[in-house]
Amino acid sequence: MSAVSPSVSIGSAARDVKPIALWVIPVADLGGVARHVLDVFRTGMAKYRLVLFCPEGLLAERVRELGGAVITGSFGPDYGFAQSARSLRGVIKSLKPAIVHTHLAYADFVAAAVLAADRSVKLVSSEHGIAGDDSIYHKNQLKAQARSWAHAARLKRADALIAVAESTKREMQRKWRAPERLKVILNGVDRENDDAPAPASADIQAGGPRVLSLSRLSPEKRIVQLLRAFPRILSEEPGATLTVAGTGLEQSQLEQLTHTLGLDKVVSFAGFVDAQRAMKEHDVLVQLSSWENCSYTLLDAVASGLGVVATPVGGNPEILDAEYLTDAEDTERIARLILDQFTGVKKRPVLETTWPGIRDMLESIEELYDNLS
Structure with missing residues (x-):
């Protein structure tokens, strides 16, 4: 697979007067972070042109159906680190994004390496999946510690960091020594029923x-x-x-x-x-x-x-x-x-009125991007 899908016109994205925010995802399916990506591309940003870079698959197809700009390529664990780095480097060179925004650890590590010596592109990383208990994702403590050191190293290149919850922020700071500038932006959700009454x-x-x-x-x-x-x-x-x-x-x-x-x-x-x-x-x-x-x-x-x-x-x-x-x-x-x-003995839960909707979440992300200029 080529670094850039021939079905995507990079030129059309480049002609947009808005600065480009390149979202980098190392997986092709609809699990996990895909929900976050789809909400963002369905709603869109006011000040930035969103472009998705990911392997070909269901996620790319769904974003295309939403009218989003998608570049697919040899990127992710299935292709190896070296090929993934070459693919991402080629996309960045062609697209010239103002922001590269990574999601999931594999994309975080590859982008930090690709942009290690290039400060002209702002690198943003969102953390969605850190666990308080190392044994959940790692078989032994030595592997978990090595992973923490690797994350601590790659955070030094990031221009901005996002945690999706206060607990995520605490764990990033405890395990990876993440800086205080780490910003919490909660996952946004649009309410269907704020009152959520128990059924009669x-x-x-x-x-x-x-x-x-x-x-x-x-x-x-x-x-x-x-x-x-x-x-x-x-x-x-x-x-x-x-x-x-x-x-x-x-x-x-x-x-x-x-x-x-x-x-x-x-x-x-x-x-x-x-x-x-x-x-x-x-x-x-x-x-x-x-x-x-x-x-x-x-x-x-x-x-x-x-x-x-x-x-x-x-x-x-x-x-x-x-x-x-x-x-x-x-x-x-x-x-x-x-x-x-x-x-109905117990009322069903409701979200706090201060919990962000999807548009609120996007405005917070855009504000973070703006502050990097």
């Missing part, structure tokens, strides 16, 4: 609560604990159902546990689903992760008026009050929170 008794689904898990099927998401809590829910609401959406290496283990617990008739494994549609078809979302930064899943659930149960980790307490948080091992509390939000 007559409106409650006759079949019982429809519970949704929407995440990667991996140990750190702790779906096992949700399954173990479900018999307690069924003891009060025999018509309750659980949809486990997502894919991952733990699926067969989770399916076996479902069978062992006798839950085959009430638990379904749905694979990949449209998140917005799934939320409209359920009553309560449960996310018992070992760590989250600023979870779009939680934000969407609250904004959509769902009941929500989550763990008090990372940025979750910045989104939810303590009354909706629980230890993942406390199956009784998990069940109680689900049941009470379904029946």
Whole structure:
């Protein structure tokens, strides 16, 4: 694959009078940071022309459908560091962006290397995925420490740094010695229902609560604990159902546990689903992760008026009050929170009025760009 997709006209972007902000993403699929990218390109910036550079794939296709400018190339872990660096260097040379804005560690490291000796282009990095517990993403402490040193080194080249939550900022400063100029810009979400009232008794689904898990099927998401809590829910609401959406290496283990617990008739494994549609078809979302930064899943659930149960980790307490948080091992509390939000005994959560919408988030990013001029 060439460094620049022949279907993209670099010239059309270059003729725009606005300075260019090149967003660099090292993955092609629609997981993780893709939601953030799509929100930004769907809404657009007032002062900057956005251009996406990523490998060819679903993310590039979706941004094109939104009318966004996309350059695809040999970039990301599948192509190796050297090829990725050559591809990014070529795009920067052709496009001459004012801003290079990286997302995810691979892009952060490649861009820091490519722009190490070039200060004419401003480098911005957003952190979406740091975890407080090193064991979540690293097999041993030595590897985790080496990774922290590498991040500390690449931060020295960045002209601006963004953390997506206050907890993210704290971890970046604790682990990577990130500077105080690190700015928190929360993930923006547009509210569908600010009041999010609990349903009246007559409106409650006759079949019982429809519970949704929407995440990667991996140990750190702790779906096992949700399954173990479900018999307690069924003891009060025999018509309750659980949809486990997502894919991952733990699926067969989770399916076996479902069978062992006798839950085959009430638990379904749905694979990949449209998140917005799934939320409209359920009553309560449960996310018992070992760590989250600023979870779009939680934000969407609250904004959509769902009941929500989550763990008090990372940025979750910045989104939810303590009354909706629980230890993942406390199956009784998990069940109680689900049941009470379904029946209306407990009001469902709402976002703070100060939580940014998507346009608010973009204005904060643009303001940060402006301050680099």
